[in-house]
Amino acid sequence: MKHRAFFWFILPSVAAMLLFIALPIVSVGVQSLFVEHPQVMVETENCGPFGCTTERSVDAAATAALYDARPLGQFNGLGTYTNRNHLALAEIGAAWETSETWGQFVGAIFNLPFYKALIFTLTYTFVVTPFVIVLGLAIALAVNSMPQMIKGPTIFASLLPMIVTPLIGSLVLFWMVDADGIIGATLQRIFDDDDLSLKASTALTWIMLIVYGIWHSAPFSFIVFYAGLQTVPHETLEAARIDGASRWNQVRYVIVPYMAPLVVFITLMQLMDNFRVFEPIVGFSASAKATSLSWIIYNDLRGDAPLFGSAAATSFLTIIGVAILLTPVLIRTWRDFNRKRI
Secondary structure, eight states: OOHHHHHHHHHHHHHHHIIIIIHHHHHHHHHTTEEOOOOOEEEEEEEETTEEEEEEEEOHHHHHHHHHHOTTOEEOTTHHHHSTTTTOHHHHHHHHHHOSSHHHHHHHHHTSHHHHHHHHHHHHHHHHHHHHHHHHHHHHHHHHTSOHHHHHHHHHHHHHHHHSOHHHHHHHHHHHTSTTSHHHHHHHHHHTOTTOOTTTOHHHHHHHHHHHHHHHHHHHHHHHHHHHHTTSOHHHHHHHHHTTOOHHHHIIIIIHHHTHHHHHHHHHHHHHHHTTOOHHHHHTTOTTTOOOHHHHHHHHHSSSSOOHHHHHHHHHHHHHHHHHHHHHHHHHHHHHHHHHHO
């Protein structure tokens, strides 16, 4: 393809990426350097028969004038990134000086809002992602070996968790694990404990969110692997059977290496998706026990006075986190690609 033709061919894609990806990221980065203007307060003295009182109120006109003059707010530089609600550098330094043991230091860090959300986000990502890959491949292999008559209904049933809207699915499971729900009531009878509640324990809440994440994401992994299984060379599998390879050896030495590119693809997609976990926390009303980076962004924006600078800083840190998670996978993929070319 000539360079001119290639340029016009990729121009729409490049323009869309610049318009819908690059520019919003730059905008978020710029907004994160600013904070909201302080509200202008005025004092009003009211006098009556029994004396005078002074009342403080917000001067809406003066406050609006500040935003008209500087719509982004006050320039704060990297101050938002280093404050207590984000990287909390001063608080970490103070904890290092005052903590007598390593456990106290770690506990102090994990009590900070950003790091508390980060540890749950990373735990959710690194537990859900491998389970989704393994479970999706197992379901795909099982469905692929089923008789044709029941294969269609089984595929439809396996895709139901992905069809259900994440927020609706989490709400349904939230009601089921309630003390009056089928799961919650069953667990109380099994353990003979009327006070047992999956919502009261931090550990059980994390497990519940992780189980939901696996349940919701496994169908995506399954359908990708199932499509890939249709392209596995039958001659190779037949040769493995003739050589005496068991079903497990066929999967291990033939199917899994052949599906390696799909494993990389699903890993990349799941890392990006799981690191932005949000809907289950809202659906399960679990913010008291588990918060994520995306939930912090939502929390900054939902108040009467939205903290746009704080939300932008958390968003930019989330983008950096996703890039760090994807880098090892991309580097390994690039090395494998170059090795194959050689």
